[in-house]
Amino acid sequence: MRGWLNLNGTSKLLPFVGMIISVLAQSGSMVVIKFAMKDGMNKYVMVVYSMGLSSILLLPLALFINRSQRPPLTFSALWSFFLLALIGSSAQIMTYGGIELSSPTLASAMLNLIPAFTFVLALIFRMERIYWRHFSSQAKAIGTIVSMAGAFVVILYKGPPILKIHSSISYNTLQFSPNLNWILGGFLCAGDSLLSSMWYIYQVSVTKKYPAVIVIVFFQVVFITIQTGVYALIVVRDPSAWELKLDMGLIVILYQAVAAIGIRYFLQTWSVQRAGPLFCAMFKPIGIIFTVFLGSIFLGDDFYLGSLIGAVIIVVGFYAVQWGKASEEKVEKGIENLETQSNVVPLLQNKV
Numbered sequence: 001m002r003g004w005l006n007l008n009g010t011s012k013l014l015p016f017v018g019m020i021i022s023v024l025a026q027s028g029s030m031v032v033i034k035f036a037m038k039d040g041m042n043k044y045v046m047v048v049y050s051m052g053l054s055s056i057l058l059l060p061l062a063l064f065i066n067r068s069q070r071p072p073l074t075f076s077a078l079w080s081f082f083l084l085a086l087i088g089s090s091a092q093i094m095t096y097g098g099i100e101l102s103s104p105t106l107a108s109a110m111l112n113l114i115p116a117f118t119f120v121l122a123l124i125f126r127m128e129r130i131y132w133r134h135f136s137s138q139a140k141a142i143g144t145i146v147s148m149a150g151a152f153v154v155i156l157y158k159g160p161p162i163l164k165i166h167s168s169i170s171y172n173t174l175q176f177s178p179n180l181n182w183i184l185g186g187f188l189c190a191g192d193s194l195l196s197s198m199w200y201i202y203q204v205s206v207t208k209k210y211p212a213v214i215v216i217v218f219f220q221v222v223f224i225t226i227q228t229g230v231y232a233l234i235v236v237r238d239p240s241a242w243e244l245k246l247d248m249g250l251i252v253i254l255y256q257a258v259a260a261i262g263i264r265y266f267l268q269t270w271s272v273q274r275a276g277p278l279f280c281a282m283f284k285p286i287g288i289i290f291t292v293f294l295g296s297i298f299l300g301d302d303f304y305l306g307s308l309i310g311a312v313i314i315v316v317g318f319y320a321v322q323w324g325k326a327s328e329e330k331v332e333k334g335i336e337n338l339e340t341q342s343n344v345v346p347l348l349q350n351k352v
Contacts, residue, residue, distance in 0.1 A: 014274070015271040015275040015279065015280070018267040018270060019267065019271050019280055019283040020283065021263070021267055022263075022268050022271070022283070023283050023290065024290050025263055025264040026260060027104075027108060027290035027291040027294055028259065028290070028294060029255070029256060029259070029260035029264075030095075030099055030107050030108060030291055031104050031291065032251075032252045032255050032256070032260075033046070033095075033096060033252070033256075034099050034103070034104050036248060036252040037096075037100050039248050039249060040249075041252070042232075042238075042241040043096035043097065043100055044093070044096070044228065044231065044232035044235060044236055045232055045236060045242055046096070046249070046252065046256070047089075047092050047093070047096060047224075047232070048225060048228050048229045048232050049244070049253045049257075050252075050253050050256035050257045050260070050261060051221055051224045051225040051228060051257075051261060052225045052229075053253060053254070053257035054221050054257040054258070054261040055221045055225055057257060057258065058214070058217060058218045058221060059218065061214050062215050062218035065214050070215060071212070073215070076209075077209065077210045078219065080202075080206045080209065080210070081206070081216060081219035081220055082219075083202065084202060084203065084206060084216070084220050084223075085219070085220045085221075085222075085223030085224045086223070087195050087199045087202065088195075088224050089223075089224040089227040089228050089231075091191075091192045091195035091196050091199065092224065092228065093228065093231065094188045094189070094191045094192040094195065095107065095188075095189065095192045097185070098110070098187075098188030098189035098191075099185070099189075100185070101181040101182070101184050101185030102181065102182050102185025102186060102189070104291050104294075105291055105304075105307055106154060106185060106186055106189060107185075107192075107291075108290075108291035109154045109307050109310060109311045110186060110192070111189075111192075111193055111196075112147065112150070112193075112311060112314035112318060113147060113148065113190060113193040113194075113314065114193045114197050115147065115318045115322075116143070116144045116147035116148055116318065117193055117194050117196075117197035117198075118197040118200055118201065118277050119140065119144055119321055120144060120197075121197055121198060121201045122201060122277065125201060127201070127204070127277075134328070135324075135327075136323075136324040136325075136327035136328045137324060137328065138324070139321070139323055139324035140321045140328075142317075143317040143319070143320030143322075143323075143324065144321055145317070146313060146314075146316060146317030146320065147313070147314045147317030147321070148317075149313060150309075150310045150311070150312070150313030150314035150315075150316075150317060153310035154306060154307055154309075154310030154311065154314075156183065156186075156306075157305075158182055158305075158306045158307075159304050159305030159306035159307075159309070160304065160305055161303065161304055161305075162303055162305050162308060197277075200277035200280060203272045203277070204273075204276070204277055207269065211273065213269050213273060214266065216269055217262075217265045217269055220265065221261060221262075221265065
């Protein structure tokens with residue numbers, strides 16, 4: 001237990017629990033989104049209403065929690081929140097489009113790409129280092145490539161269903177052929193994973209400059225509401241699509257606003273602040289387990305062989321990256337200890 005409570009001087013138990021809850025909320029979100037779209041609700045309108053309601057719910061928290069301890073709210077901070085929201089709103093639109101064209105299971109499998117993308121971006125922004133002659137660094141590089149290869153397996157190879165549920169209803173919006181829908185949906189979900197990785201990386205910088213998590217989440221949600229609202233007004237031409245009814249669509253909006261946006265955004269932002277982007281990214285492979293289970297129960301979704309093979313490849317690649325990172329941290333910690341000892345010993349000898 002001490003290993004969890006005191007890792008690198010900070011508590012990792014609470015971020016661990018927080019990320020498990022966050023991934024479960026996101027998996028449930030994918031299932032209820034598909035359910036609402038099957039019921040005829042417009043995906044862009046759903047984003048706007050969910051974000052708007054979440055903004056209202058977060059407002060009193062943002063106004064009163066730790067009010068006296070916050071840094072001043074500057075234009076620079078607001079601009080950072082706006083950019084975070086722009087990344088988040090783009091990811092939301094890609095997620096909803098990808099789920100509509102494919103399935104929640106495929107969307108969840110593609111989330112496993114987030115650790116690989118996060119690692120590549122961390123290298124680009126010098127948050128991670130790689131030493132090509134070291135086996136641990138080679139494991140990180142190879143693991144990243146393997147994860148990306150697994151994503152292409154998920155997208156390009158659907159395969160036969162290996163978990164077939166009684167429902168035979170098709171949930172795809174057949175604008176194209178079913179296979180082309182699957183491929184396009186996969187690429188949209190991959191785009192969502194890339195944007196989510198960018199969101200994690202940029203979040204580190206933002207939380208260092210402005211550590212009040214609830215304020216960051218509130219302004220993100222407000223700006224996403226505005227951004228997606230403008231986009232929805234452009235692409236949704238049917239006024240009746242904006243009408244709210246006492247049906248499943250309203251329940252989905254409530255779930256999205258409270259769990260998938262409010263709670264999930266807060267837990268992810270707080271966990272990134274406490275444990276870093278790669279620690280949080282490592283929980284994404286768990287999402288496919290939750291999504292397959294929930295999708296089978298509530299949607300009657302089939303689970304395809306291609307999704308299983310690709311997800312396994314992605315997870316193997318991901319844990320190769322994590323093994324390499326853990327090995328490098330041990331080596332760096334050993335070097336730091338040796339340097340500390342070399343600095344301390346001469347002082348002791350002089351005193352003797």
